[in-house]
Amino acid sequence: xxxxxxxxxxxxxxxxxxxxxxEALDKNIFSINHRSPEFMEIYRQTAGSLKKxxxxxxxxxxxxxxxxxxxxxxxxMNCSAKDTFHFVxxxxxxxxxxxxxxxxxxxxxAEAEYGAGFDFDNVKIENNPEVICITQNETSTGVAIDxxxxxxxxxxxxxxxxxxxxxxxxxxVNLDFNLIDCAFFSVQKGFGLPAGLGVLMVNDRCIEKAxxxxxxxxxxxxYHNFLTLLENAKKYQTSETPNVLGIYLLGKVCDHFxxxxxxxxxxxxxxxxxxxxxxxxxxxxxxxxxxNPADRSKTILVIDTGDRQSQIKKALSENGYIAGSGYGxxxxxxxxxxxxxxxxxxxxxxxxxxxxxxx
Amino acid sequence: xxxxxxxxxxxxxxxxxxxxxxEALDKNIFSINHRSPEFMEIYRQTAGSLKKxxxxxxxxxxxxxxxxxxxxxxxxMNCSAKDTFHFVxxxxxxxxxxxxxxxxxxxxxAEAEYGAGFDFDNVKIENNPEVICITQNETSTGVAIDxxxxxxxxxxxxxxxxxxxxxxxxxxVNLDFNLIDCAFFSVQKGFGLPAGLGVLMVNDRCIEKAxxxxxxxxxxxxYHNFLTLLENAKKYQTSETPNVLGIYLLGKVCDHFxxxxxxxxxxxxxxxxxxxxxxxxxxxxxxxxxxNPADRSKTILVIDTGDRQSQIKKALSENGYIAGSGYGxxxxxxxxxxxxxxxxxxxxxxxxxxxxxxx
Numbered sequence: 179x180x181x182x183x184x185x186x187x188x189x190x191x192x193x194x195x196x197x198x199x200x201e202a203l204d205k206n207i208f209s210i211n212h213r214s215p216e217f218m219e220i221y222r223q224t225a226g227s228l229k230k231x232x233x234x235x236x237x238x239x240x241x242x243x244x245x246x247x248x249x250x251x252x253x254x255m256n257c258s259a260k261d262t263f264h265f266v267x268x269x270x271x272x273x274x275x276x277x278x279x280x281x282x283x284x285x286x287x288a289e290a291e292y293g294a295g296f297d298f299d300n301v302k303i304e305n306n307p308e309v310i311c312i313t314q315n316e317t318s319t320g321v322a323i324d325x326x327x328x329x330x331x332x333x334x335x336x337x338x339x340x341x342x343x344x345x346x347x348x349x350x351v352n353l354d355f356n357l358i359d360c361a362f363f364s365v366q367k368g369f370g371l372p373a374g375l376g377v378l379m380v381n382d383r384c385i386e387k388a389x390x391x392x393x394x395x396x397x398x399x400x401y402h403n404f405l406t407l408l409e410n411a412k413k414y415q416t417s418e419t420p421n422v423l424g425i426y427l428l429g430k431v432c433d434h435f436x437x438x439x440x441x442x443x444x445x446x447x448x449x450x451x452x453x454x455x456x457x458x459x460x461x462x463x464x465x466x467x468x469x470n471p472a473d474r475s476k477t478i479l480v481i482d483t484g485d486r487q488s489q490i491k492k493a494l495s496e497n498g499y500i501a502g503s504g505y506g507x508x509x510x511x512x513x514x515x516x517x518x519x520x521x522x523x524x525x526x527x528x529x530x531x532x533x534x535x536x537x
Numbered sequence: 538x539x540x541x542x543x544x545x546x547x548x549x550x551x552x553x554x555x556x557x558x559x560e561a562l563d564k565n566i567f568s569i570n571h572r573s574p575e576f577m578e579i580y581r582q583t584a585g586s587l588k589k590x591x592x593x594x595x596x597x598x599x600x601x602x603x604x605x606x607x608x609x610x611x612x613x614m615n616c617s618a619k620d621t622f623h624f625v626x627x628x629x630x631x632x633x634x635x636x637x638x639x640x641x642x643x644x645x646x647a648e649a650e651y652g653a654g655f656d657f658d659n660v661k662i663e664n665n666p667e668v669i670c671i672t673q674n675e676t677s678t679g680v681a682i683d684x685x686x687x688x689x690x691x692x693x694x695x696x697x698x699x700x701x702x703x704x705x706x707x708x709x710v711n712l713d714f715n716l717i718d719c720a721f722f723s724v725q726k727g728f729g730l731p732a733g734l735g736v737l738m739v740n741d742r743c744i745e746k747a748x749x750x751x752x753x754x755x756x757x758x759x760y761h762n763f764l765t766l767l768e769n770a771k772k773y774q775t776s777e778t779p780n781v782l783g784i785y786l787l788g789k790v791c792d793h794f795x796x797x798x799x800x801x802x803x804x805x806x807x808x809x810x811x812x813x814x815x816x817x818x819x820x821x822x823x824x825x826x827x828x829n830p831a832d833r834s835k836t837i838l839v840i841d842t843g844d845r846q847s848q849i850k851k852a853l854s855e856n857g858y859i860a861g862s863g864y865g866x867x868x869x870x871x872x873x874x875x876x877x878x879x880x881x882x883x884x885x886x887x888x889x890x891x892x893x894x895x896x
Contacts, residue, residue, distance in 0.1 A: 183568040188778065191567050199558065208550050208731040209542040209859075244603030244733070247760045247777035254759075273760075280759035366778060372567040374603070374733050374780030396755070400613075400639035401606045401632075418606035419547065419725060421733030421780060502570075 181495065182525055184515050185502040186317050186346060186478055192370030192520045198430040199423075207426050212419045220422070221414035224429030231432045231440055232348065234355050234379055241407045242420050243376040246345045248402070249362035250277045252378065253309065256388040256404040257339040257360075259396055260284055263307035265296055265323075268316035269505055274343060275311070282396075292508075293319050293480075295473040298327045308387070309339045315347035317367075318505035320466075320480030320514065321473050322347065329357040339384055346478050349435060349519070350447050359383050365424060368477060369431050370520045375424030380404065435519060443519045450517050450526045451476040457530045464490075464533065467512060479515040480504070486536065487511055493536045499529050540854065541884055543874050544861040545676050545705060545837055551729030551879045557789040558782075566785050571778045579781070580773035583788030590791045590799055591707065593714050593738055600766045601779050602735040605704045607761070608721035609636045611737065612668065615747040615763040616698040616719075618755055619643055622666035624655055624682075627675035628864055629702060634670070641755075651867075652678050652839075654832040657686045667746070668698045674706035676726075677864035679825075679839030679873065680832050681706065688716040698743055705837050708794060708878070709806050718742050724783060727836060728790050729879040734783030739763065794878060802878045809876050809885045810835040816889045823849075823892065826871060838874040839863070845895065846870055852895045858888050 183190040202208065210216045225240040234240075243249055254262060254277055262283045264275040267290035278285035288301045303310065310331055315322045332340045339359040344351050348363035355361070360380040366373035388404035391397070398404065401417040410417050435443060455474060458466050458481050467480040483490055487503070487510055494501050504512025515529065542549040561567065569575045584599040593599075602608055613621060613636055621642045623634040626649035637644035647660045662669065669690055674681045691699045698718040703710050707722035714720070719739040725732035747763035750756070757763065760776040769776050794802060814833060817825050817840050826839040842849055846862070846869055853860050863871030874888065 180563075181565065183565065185568070185570060188568050188570060188781065191562075195567075196562055199562070203550075203555055203558070204539075206540065206542065208554075208725075209544065209547050211544060211547060211861075212732070244607070244780070245777040248603070251759045251761075277759040280756060280762065282754070282756045364778060366567075372780075372782045373571070373778045374783060395641070397639060397641045400610045400636040402610075403639065418604040419723065419732045421603070421731075422547065423731045424733060500568075 179498050181498050181500050183500045184521060184529065185500055186514050186516045187364070187367035188373050189367060189516050189518060190370055190520050192431045192434060194430070194434055195370065195427065198427055202423060202426055207423060210422065212422060213415060217422060218414035220426050220429060221416070224425050224432065225414070227429050227432035227436060228377070231435055232353070238355055238379045238381050239385070239408055239411050241378040241380065241411060242416055242425055243378055243402060244374060244421065245376040246343070246362055246364040247273065247376070249376045249378045250274045251281070252399065252402055252404070253311070253341045253360060254278045254281050254283060255399045256391065257341070257384055258283055258308035259391050259394050261286070261305045261307045263287070263303050263305060263310045263338070265301070265312045266290070267294065267296065267319060267321055268292060268313065269318035270343060270345065271313035271316055274313065293321060293467050294470065295321055295323060296327070298330070303335060307335070307338050309341050310335060311341045311343070313343040314351060315344060315475050315477060317346045317478050320468050320475045320478045322475035324472070325351070325353055329354065332357050332359070339387060347475070349440065350444055350477050352444065355379070365428055368518045369428060370518060371424060371427050371431060375421045375428065377428070438519070446523065447476050447517055447519070450521065450523055451479060453526060454479050454515060454517070454530065477517050479517055481513050481515065482511065483513055484511050487513060490533055490536050493532050494529060497528065497532045499525065499532070501529070538857050540857050540859050542859045543880060543888065544859055545873050545875045546723070546726035547732050548726060548875050548877060549729055549879050551790045551793060553789070553793055554729065554786065557786055561782060561785055566782060569781065571781060572774060576781060577773035579785050579788060580775070583784050583791065584773070586788050586791035586795060587736070590794055591712070597714055597738045597740050598744070598767055598770050600737040600739065600770060601775055601784055602737055602761060603733060603780065604735040605702070605721055605723040606632065606735070608735045608737045609633045610640070611758065611761055611763070612670070612700045612719060612721070613637045613640050613642060614758045615750065616700070616743055617642055617667035618750050618753050620645070620664050620666045622646070622662050622664060622669045622697070624660070624671045625649070626653065626655065626678060626680055627651060627672065628677035629704065630672035630675055633672065633702065652680060652826050653829065654680055654682060655686070657689070662694060666694070666697050668700050669694060670700045670702070672702040673710060674703060674834050674836060676705045676837055679827050679834045679837045681834035683831070684710070684712055688713065691716050691718070698746060706834070708799065709803055709836050711803065714738070724787055727877045728787060729877060730783060730786050730790060734780045734787065736787070797878070805882065806835050806876055806878070809880065809882055810838060812885060813838050813874060813876070813889065836876050838876055840872050840874065841870065842872055843870050846872060849892055849895050852891050853888060856887065856891045858884065858891070860888070
């Protein structure tokens with residue numbers, strides 16, 4: 179039986195991926211030069227479709243990197259010389275913080291309990307940070323942050339670059355890019371693509387900051403510094419030979435999603451999430467990990483299953499569904515169910531039926 | 538007509554690529570978690586097959602990065618704090634040098650004329666470099682460096698890490714890894730794979746150097762520093778979600794090449810190269826760019842065509858073959874013909890026939 183992946187990512191491929199891959203083979207996408215007009219047209223189309231899908235202003239620049247982790251690294255290198263601030267409530271926010279530490283920045287963090295959001299009114303940001311890093315949708319815990327809180331950061335700390343991790347919420351998250359400075363995701367999550375491509379969207383404040391820091395002692399890195407990336411992006415090119423297939427397929431899936439309509443995708447995502455949370459809120463043994471409904475991610479649904487986790491995963495697998503385990507120390511007592519655009523309502527219902535029969 | 542790509546890379550896919558891609562789809566390679574036993578097995582098999590194919594000692598570590606350009610960046614960051622030395626005789630060697638400059642190192646270079654090798658006896662390396670960078674096969678000019686000269690560097694400068702760019706010579710190049718410290722390539726060249734994967738092979742000297750520099754002021758980077766890469770590689774994992782498909786296909790193509798036999802591949806490469814160079818040495822109008830036969834790359838064959846370049850490329854294309862243009866300022870007056878394992882003798886002969894008819 180061919181399984182359907184409800185893992186947080188890598189996850190199920192988007193419908194049409196196989197067809198688009200075969201078309202790519204047929205069109206020699208794998209062999210074309212990355213300085214050729216053919217590649218430039220792919221870059222242009224993909225960036226255009228992505229901007230349309232996620233309502234990204236024309237003033238933003240789209241950079242193709244290799245992973246979301248790389249995006250964190252490049253943001254820290256290009257937008258800070260010394261001080262960064264991090265909202266940390268899970269493993270991926272912690273990774274952003276750790277990236278800044280590795281890069282010898284004075285990184286300060288505010289921590290929230292795992293499975294909870296932040297009390298934004300009481301978070302003190304006192305180190306005059308050059309970048310404030312926030313994980314809008316924390317993949318390890320299934321906590322999502324209301325974007326209004328992020329917009330307020332930009333208002334309250336006008337000197338900082340506001341960097342937003344939307345790795346597992348894109349394209350679902352309805353983010354007003356005018357009220358942040360940069361955001362990033364990787365394609366093997368909500369876009370249902372093969373892994374190996376990170377997408378970083380930056381505004382001119384990020385570019386200006388990089389230009390200021392270019393001649394600093396630490397510099398801003400080499401081939402993937404924002405100035406080199408921008409110089410190439412303006413020509414619809416990349417600094418190095420990129421993951422051409424990934425960029426091509428991202429454009430294709432954006433076009434598929436545009437046809438489906440982002441509002442429909444969001445509505446359907448909300449419906450599926452409600453169904454799952456509702457089911458587990460009422461369940462006797464298994465409960466949503468995130469207690470406060472306002473903190474719950476709509477795309478990464480984390481369920482406390484205690485010592486029944488392996489039985490549930492086994493039963494799901496036998497019925498054709500692969501769910502994710504918990505993350506880190508919660509690996510064996512939770513399941514994580516991804517709720518991305520390619521996950522069907524019918525399959526979600528079947529998953530709940532299977533869980534219902536698992537005691 | 539489906540064209541055959543003789544471009545320096547991205548280039549023609551290896552035979553079997555389509556079949557392996559479809560098998561990957563069927564096996565859910567795109568959806569598996571990069572911390573799963575399935576992925577670890579892919580990493581283990583690919584690293585094993587690559588080591589076997591290229592006779593890489595067990596003491597070397599195989600890191601999967603995103604491009605050869607990234608490999609340059611990480612080598613400089615992890616193996617030097619201050620001083621680097623570069624042999625520069627083309628655009629890609631220059632990029633290695635430029636990377637060190639961007640990373641604020643005191644980079645010193647020895648330059649050779651484009652299209653020529655180095656007079657190694659007269660190159661003075663006087664800055665006590667922590668890394669000596671050398672481009673064994675310069676893709677922009679078609680000059681290859683005899684590996685014996687590289688081995689001698691290691692003997693003469695025992696304190697330096699010897700870093701070797703074999704981007705377009707792997708797997709053809711017969712490199713004794715015991716006589717260098719690190720080497721790298723990207724997969725869209727001699728392995729005929731989709732772009733988006735760089736492979737870096739390092740010995741323990743590189744690791745020790747990174748460990749020494751970890752607490753220096755500049756540090757050694759974040760998720761892709763050698764220590765983090767090694768910690769993950771030991772578990773057959775990667776720091777971030779990698780290009781899983783690329784790693785999978787690399788293993789597959791290594792196995793195909795192993796079946797073919799690396800000696801047969803080398804012999805066939807030599808034969809095809811000889812045919813091409815011989816043809817152009819005798820040609821009235823078009824000549825090999827690299828004058829000294831000892832300096833000529835066997836895998837990147839660069840031909841001076843003067844103002845007939847576009848006619849030749851057009852005639853080749855009409856016959857189903859895509860040749861590369863020259864690089865940089867020689868873009869319009871040269872063709873570059875890649876001579877990789879997937880390029881057939883019969884096609885090479887046909888290319889020469891087409892050129893022969895083009896006046």
